[in-house]
Amino acid sequence: MREEKFDFDTPIERRGTGCLKYDFAVRRGRPENVLPLWVADMDFKTSEKIIDAIRRRAEHGIFGYTESGESYFGAVAGWMNRRHGWEIKENWLVKTPGVVFALAMAVKAYTKAGDGVLIQQPVYYPFTEVIEDNGRKVVSSDLVLGEDGKYHIDFADFERKAAKEKVTLFLLCSPHNPVGRVWTEEELLKIGEICRKYHVIVLSDEIHEDFVWGNRKHTVFADLRQEFADISVTCTSPAKTFNLAGLQVSNILIPNAELRRQFKKQIAAAGYSQLNAMGLTACEAAYLYGDDWYEEMMTYVSENIRFMKAYLEKELPQLVMTEPEGTYLVWVDFRGLGLSETELERLIVRKANLWLDSGAIFGKAGEGFERFNVACPRVTLEKALEQLKRAIR
Numbered sequence: 001m002r003e004e005k006f007d008f009d010t011p012i013e014r015r016g017t018g019c020l021k022y023d024f025a026v027r028r029g030r031p032e033n034v035l036p037l038w039v040a041d042m043d044f045k046t047s048e049k050i051i052d053a054i055r056r057r058a059e060h061g062i063f064g065y066t067e068s069g070e071s072y073f074g075a076v077a078g079w080m081n082r083r084h085g086w087e088i089k090e091n092w093l094v095k096t097p098g099v100v101f102a103l104a105m106a107v108k109a110y111t112k113a114g115d116g117v118l119i120q121q122p123v124y125y126p127f128t129e130v131i132e133d134n135g136r137k138v139v140s141s142d143l144v145l146g147e148d149g150k151y152h153i154d155f156a157d158f159e160r161k162a163a164k165e166k167v168t169l170f171l172l173c174s175p176h177n178p179v180g181r182v183w184t185e186e187e188l189l190k191i192g193e194i195c196r197k198y199h200v201i202v203l204s205d206e207i208h209e210d211f212v213w214g215n216r217k218h219t220v221f222a223d224l225r226q227e228f229a230d231i232s233v234t235c236t237s238p239a240k241t242f243n244l245a246g247l248q249v250s251n252i253l254i255p256n257a258e259l260r261r262q263f264k265k266q267i268a269a270a271g272y273s274q275l276n277a278m279g280l281t282a283c284e285a286a287y288l289y290g291d292d293w294y295e296e297m298m299t300y301v302s303e304n305i306r307f308m309k310a311y312l313e314k315e316l317p318q319l320v321m322t323e324p325e326g327t328y329l330v331w332v333d334f335r336g337l338g339l340s341e342t343e344l345e346r347l348i349v350r351k352a353n354l355w356l357d358s359g360a361i362f363g364k365a366g367e368g369f370e371r372f373n374v375a376c377p378r379v380t381l382e383k384a385l386e387q388l389k390r391a392i393r
């Protein structure tokens, strides 16, 4: 058995750190002592190697404009190659302060006001927001929950929607938040062929690429075919993998020079240039020295998923858990309780004293579901499930 080097079990107080998950409950209409399993960050301390790198950088004391060089690119390229077998080139890299920022830049770069942007609901809700807030139209080819308990793409519907006049961009979530699918090569090939046929650019949001369970493999969409690399923008980031969301660093890879030029033009138009120094330092250290921490964290989180599945099957069989193939987000079907959306919200927040992401915010297709973030100490997860059990019973 592997020797455990890191402590993921002991809860760490996050209150009082400006923590979005814990410190803003009342302002966001929840009880002060609500137990939060919503926003997708982890309740774990990151790797000491990353903390050391940040500490050393902080001690230098000068925080002027900072740019990344060869060593930064080497770290990113090393991770992509080691973990995903993907060879990237330095000139493909465009850094942004977060993936959602990159989504917004892509919407502005590749579509015009009034155009449709294709998504697959239920999906991470900022997809919808960046489309609508930029005056574009959401065109959703909703995922379909199969008898096998997994979500699937209705390819006939997907093709009809991709073919619509004025759909020029597809936002792919891979692995998929919230339904936890890790798309197979076969599915990605079909997506790619359809998008090529109708001249639809594919933004592949692969922020959850490092969270894949069992013997599955994450496939980088752009790496499947040269023709897919030519029509795609791939969003990657150490934020989920190493719990660095507050440092706002993401690496966007755009092999096609013209797509890259259009994307960079939007970043310039937004008045943005260099990233923050701490984010760059953390990203480089994470990708160079974070493997041990990452692997142990993955074991811990996969055990949390197993724990939750066993708990629900035994204690709350009315709820149906979609077992995630990827991501640390667990999507649970509450429709068996027969509650309206308002009643469900009251059950979760007022009776169970939990703060989850209600499925409805991911699109109409998510109504009746709740999303749990299980990247937390097991005692926190167990407490949440106990509170839920008491509320339902």
Ligand SMILES: Cc1ncc(COP(=O)(O)O)c(C=O)c1O
Pocket (backbone or CB within 6 Å): 040, 097, 098, 099, 100, 101, 124, 173, 177, 205, 207, 208, 237, 239, 245, 250
């Ligand atoms: C699919 C997906 N994309 C993007 C993000 C957020 O990325 P960022 O914080 O880098 O904007 C999340 C966070 O949950 C996510 O699940």
